[in-house]
Amino acid sequence: MPVFKDLDDLIRNLIKKEEKEIKRIEEEIDKEFERLSRTFQSPLYSFNETESEYDYLIDLPKVDLSTLKVESRSQKLIMACRTKDGREYRLFISLPKDADPASMEVSRAKWLLKVSIKKRK
16 A cells, blocks of 8 residues: 555545546446447427427438337337438437327428327316
């Protein structure tokens, strides 16, 4: 065990060790995010609330419609699809408490997917 001249050396040494550990953890997190971003991406989307419903517009350019899946489960909107060039998109959105997932309607216009969910009364 190293011998420290004084308390200041001890503290500096402990700080250096902690900084190295934090740096290692940050690098590990960055690698995991990089791995996940290659696996799938989240598409851009916008949200609009009216008096009677919630609307989500999801931007899905070049989507292969045969791979498109939209569902609601446990007050969450879940969307997954692949593009024609093989890119995978996934989206998980927590729905508002007064949203009625059973009323979900999905429509598409060009590359935009519109998901409408009525509010409970």
